[in-house]
Amino acid sequence: xxxxxxxxxxxxxxxxxxxxxxxxxxxxxxxxxxxxxxxxxxxxxxxxxxxxxxxxxxxxxxxxxxxxxxxxxxxxxxxxxxxxxxxxxxxxxxxxxxxxxxxxxxxxxxxxxxxxxxxxxxxxxxxxxxxxxxxxxxxxxxxxxxxxxxxxxxxxxxxxxxxxxxxxxxxxxxxxxxxxxxxxxxxxxxxxxxxxxxxxxxxxxxxxxxxxxxxxxxxxxxxxxxxxxxxxxxxxxxxxxxx
Amino acid sequence: xxxxxxxxxxxxxxxxxxxxxxxxxxxxxxxxxxxxxxxxxxxxxxxxxxxxxxxxxxxxxxxxxxxxxxxxxxxxxxxxxxxxxxxxxxxxxxxxxxxxxxxxxxxxxxxxxxxxxxxxxxxxxxxxxxxxxxxxxxxxxxxxxxxxxxxxxxxxxxxxxxxxxxxxxxxxxxxxxxxxxxxxxxxxxxxxxxxxxxxxxxxxxxxxxxxxxxxxxxxxxxxxxxxxxxxxxxxxxxxxxxxxxxxxxxxxxxxxxxxxxxxxxxxxxxxxxxxxxxxxxxxxxxxxxxxxxxxxxxxxxxxxxxxxxxxxxxxxxxxxxxxxxxxxxxxxxxxxxxxxxxxxxxxxxxxxxxxxxxxxxxxxxxxxxxxxxxxxxxxxxxxxxxxxxxxxxxxxxxxxxxxxxxxxxxxxxxxxxxxxxxxxxxxxxxxxxxxxxxxxxxxxxxxxxxxxxxxxxxxxxxxxxxxxxxxxxxxxxxxxxxxxxxxxxxxxxxxxxxxxxxxxxxxxxx
Numbered sequence: 001x002x003x004x005x006x007x008x009x010x011x012x013x014x015x016x017x018x019x020x021x022x023x024x025x026x027x028x029x030x031x032x033x034x035x036x037x038x039x040x041x042x043x044x045x046x047x048x049x050x051x052x053x054x055x056x057x058x059x060x061x062x063x064x065x066x067x068x069x070x071x072x073x074x075x076x077x078x079x080x081x082x083x084x085x086x087x088x089x090x091x092x093x094x095x096x097x098x099x100x101x102x103x104x105x106x107x108x109x110x111x112x113x114x115x116x117x118x119x120x121x122x123x124x125x126x127x128x129x130x131x132x133x134x135x136x137x138x139x140x141x142x143x144x145x146x147x148x149x150x151x152x153x154x155x156x157x158x159x160x161x162x163x164x165x166x167x168x169x170x171x172x173x174x175x176x177x178x179x180x181x182x183x184x185x186x187x188x189x190x191x192x193x194x195x196x197x198x199x200x201x202x203x204x205x206x207x208x209x210x211x212x213x214x215x216x217x218x219x220x221x222x223x224x225x226x227x228x229x230x231x232x233x234x235x236x237x238x239x240x241x242x243x
Numbered sequence: 244x245x246x247x248x249x250x251x252x253x254x255x256x257x258x259x260x261x262x263x264x265x266x267x268x269x270x271x272x273x274x275x276x277x278x279x280x281x282x283x284x285x286x287x288x289x290x291x292x293x294x295x296x297x298x299x300x301x302x303x304x305x306x307x308x309x310x311x312x313x314x315x316x317x318x319x320x321x322x323x324x325x326x327x328x329x330x331x332x333x334x335x336x337x338x339x340x341x342x343x344x345x346x347x348x349x350x351x352x353x354x355x356x357x358x359x360x361x362x363x364x365x366x367x368x369x370x371x372x373x374x375x376x377x378x379x380x381x382x383x384x385x386x387x388x389x390x391x392x393x394x395x396x397x398x399x400x401x402x403x404x405x406x407x408x409x410x411x412x413x414x415x416x417x418x419x420x421x422x423x424x425x426x427x428x429x430x431x432x433x434x435x436x437x438x439x440x441x442x443x444x445x446x447x448x449x450x451x452x453x454x455x456x457x458x459x460x461x462x463x464x465x466x467x468x469x470x471x472x473x474x475x476x477x478x479x480x481x482x483x484x485x486x487x488x489x490x491x492x493x494x495x496x497x498x499x500x501x502x503x504x505x506x507x508x509x510x511x512x513x514x515x516x517x518x519x520x521x522x523x524x525x526x527x528x529x530x531x532x533x534x535x536x537x538x539x540x541x542x543x544x545x546x547x548x549x550x551x552x553x554x555x556x557x558x559x560x561x562x563x564x565x566x567x568x569x570x571x572x573x574x575x576x577x578x579x580x581x582x583x584x585x586x587x588x589x590x591x592x593x594x595x596x597x598x599x600x601x602x603x604x605x606x607x608x609x610x611x612x613x614x615x616x617x618x619x620x621x622x623x624x625x626x627x628x629x630x631x632x633x634x635x636x637x638x639x640x641x642x643x644x645x646x647x648x649x650x651x652x653x654x655x656x657x658x659x660x661x662x663x664x665x666x667x668x669x670x671x672x673x674x675x676x677x678x679x680x681x682x683x684x685x686x687x688x689x690x691x692x693x694x695x696x697x698x699x700x701x702x703x704x705x706x707x708x709x710x711x712x713x714x715x716x717x718x719x720x721x722x723x724x725x726x727x728x729x730x731x732x733x734x735x736x737x738x739x740x741x742x743x744x745x746x747x748x749x750x751x752x753x
Contacts, residue, residue, distance in 0.1 A: 026317075035310040036527065038563045041395045041403065041632055043640035043668060050640075058399070067669075068324035068397035076322065076399075126323065131263045133323035135338045136347065138369040140360070141321050206359045207368075211400055214318030219311045220392075220401035225635055228592050231566045231574030236308060237527065 005184040015201040022205025030217040034234035044225035051224050079119025085112035093170050116152040154193040164190045249686045251728045252693045254700045260327040261336035268337040273386040274683045276421040283430040287419030294418040295373050299356050301417045311406040316353045318400040325394040330671045334690035339384045342394035342404040349411050385411040386422050389677035391628035396668050409525025425678035429520050437482035437516035449485050463749040465502045471509035477541050479517045480552025481716035489737040493553050496740030499747050500601050503610040514540035517557035523678035534568045547588040550595050553738050555627035555715030561594045562634040599636050602646045605653045612746040617655035620710040623702050626670035627715035647739050654746040659706040665698035675721030689728045696729045712739050
């Protein structure tokens with residue numbers, strides 16, 4: 001077994017563990033932390049179903065961002081939608097037979113990476129061109145965009161410039177999942193692409209990528225506006241009643 | 244009005260986002276609280292010796308107890324959506340008045356002490372140690388946030404800077420670095436029963452005087468009862484309503500509405516304050532203690548309904564928090580809350596806003612008005628931030644925008660809204676909310692009012708608007724002070740019930 005295969009196999013096990021355990025822990029941590037008061041940003045839905053609908057609009061359409069700034073919205077939305085398509089398309093390297101939805105996404109997914117590049121470029125340009133956004137940008141904000149852009153570009157290169165041995169790659173991935181390791185193609189572009197993806201997975205739970213689970217736990221968005229009708233009490237505020 | 248020592252912004256035809264001007268408001272520091280003020284409400288009198296350690300410890304506490312604080316510190320991606328949404332940034336150009344930068348003041352310290360990336364790669368993520376300089380910046384800029392939640396409307400993750408500011412003020416108070424204005428007022432309400440420190444006998448005198456004024460004015464004996472056991476309604480209103488102009492005009496309005504509808508009511512000396520500055524400093528216990536006075540007064544007086552007067556943050560606390568804090572509303576199960584629920588009339592929401600009350604009477608024809616009495620006024624309505632984004636009226640989302648406007652249209656003929664992006668959920672803070680309504684912050688207050696002033700100027704030019712109605716004591720006080728800086732008449736600002744007061748017919752009912 002080539003050393004590189006072993007290194008990458010271990011890298012992906014570690015990255016997956018970090019992603020699953022790290023994000024899992026963060027979700028657990030958010031869930032156990034009480035929200036003592038009703039603070040939905042109003043007007044807010046007065047029913048649970050309404051909250052689900054509000055959250056769906058937020059997650060799928062980025063409703064609040066749309067209200068805020070159309071440029072950031074268009075670049076941000078295009079990037080995320082393209083990323084979703086790309087992720088769905090990539091599922092084919094982890095399954096046999098291939099799910100219908102993955103097959104259906106294939107023709108779109110092939111071009112979606114261009115959407116990622118466009119979206120990321122637009123978002124990055126804002127960090128230089130808009131003085132307010134330039135002021136708040138940190139080194140990690142730039143590096144995060146660089147990382148995502150590098151992932152998109154290395155992926156695109158394998159599709160449109162120098163094909164990689166996709167059959168062997170799929171065998172490698174299946175090997176990882178079944179603990180029956182298979183050799184990884186020694187293609188520099190592929191190695192770069194995989195390394196960057198593993199990096200992204202690793203930093204997910206310790207970076208601003210936490211905005212993904214965070215949104216679902218945002219009290220200003222996920223609370224029902226019914227404080228007069230139903231008393232809302234969290235664990236620690238209930239204790240004050242005993243005083 | 245004395246000549247300002249700073250440059251008042253020019254009103255522009257089309258509002259512009261200013262260029263970033265670093266440090267533009269760094270010189271504005273609200274007066275810190277004295278030892279006596281701090282200690283009176285249970286905080287250390289001065290900066291404690293091991294303040295850094297204590298501050299981090301308190302931050303850990305808050306992270307443990309407030310999901311909002313924890314999630315909001317983690318979730319920001321620096322997308323910039325909020326950067327042009329804060330009225331204080333729009334009025335000053337100071338980048339630390341951009342919501343994200345304001346949050347980052349504390350987020351950087353959170354990263355340093357509570358996250359892996361900040362502990363091991365501080366430079367990468369902008370993590371910072373809590374130095375005295377950083378602490379002073381917290382004090383400066385968290386006392387330049389009015390907790391109006393406008394940024395939370397536009398944040399893709401709903402990050403509410405008000406929650407961050409409240410947490411910061413809670414930490415600052417805990418280590419003995421509180422703000423004079425807010426903490427002094429909290430002391431007064433806890434000691435005397437209202438924010439103005441108006442004792443019972445003085446309140447009684449004031450109300451008697453008002454009764455005489457109304458009779459002289461209308462020929463009708465309209466009462467303003469105090470501590471009247473067995474009254475139907477307990478009215479809890481901001482204490483500014485008792486003697487500030489134009490607030491008192493709305494108080495007269497409420498009294499006339501009760502009179503015309505034939506519903507008995509009372510004020511209470513024990514609960515002579517609807518405002519609850521505990522909200523502004525993010526201190527749960529303080530907020531609860533102030534709210535408890537309302538429950539005590541309601542039980543003592545045996546009222547059937549609790550109605551809240553025109554006060555923005557008070558209505559947020561009443562509507563959103565009273566039930567949680569002290570069981571005013573449905574469902575609490577401690578003995579006093581159960582007693583209160585048995586006492587209150589279940590046909591009405593508890594608490595109820597005075598606008599909900601008056602709107603219902605107007606709709607039912609239980610009070611009558613002469614709209615033409617307001618014909619000298621061309622009116623617009625300023626949505627107050629806490630009502631707009633932290634509460635509701637009526638039974639549908641957005642009722643807080645509809646009901647006050649409907650009242651105005653039912654009592655007056657000339658009404659025009661300001662620009663759509665400056666009202667409703669996008670309304671701009673008056674510039675004086677969140678514990679900033681103090682003279683030591685006048686420059687901030689004037690500049691922070693800029694977006695509202697520009698919107699007002701447009702309707703004034705286009706429709707000859709000469710009256711801006713609002714339902715918040717802080718908005719009224721702030722605008723009375725700030726309007727003249729922009730060349731407006733200070734009497735342009737007033738309450739919705741001031742308009743009701745002008746139009747209501749006292750002679751025809753019952």
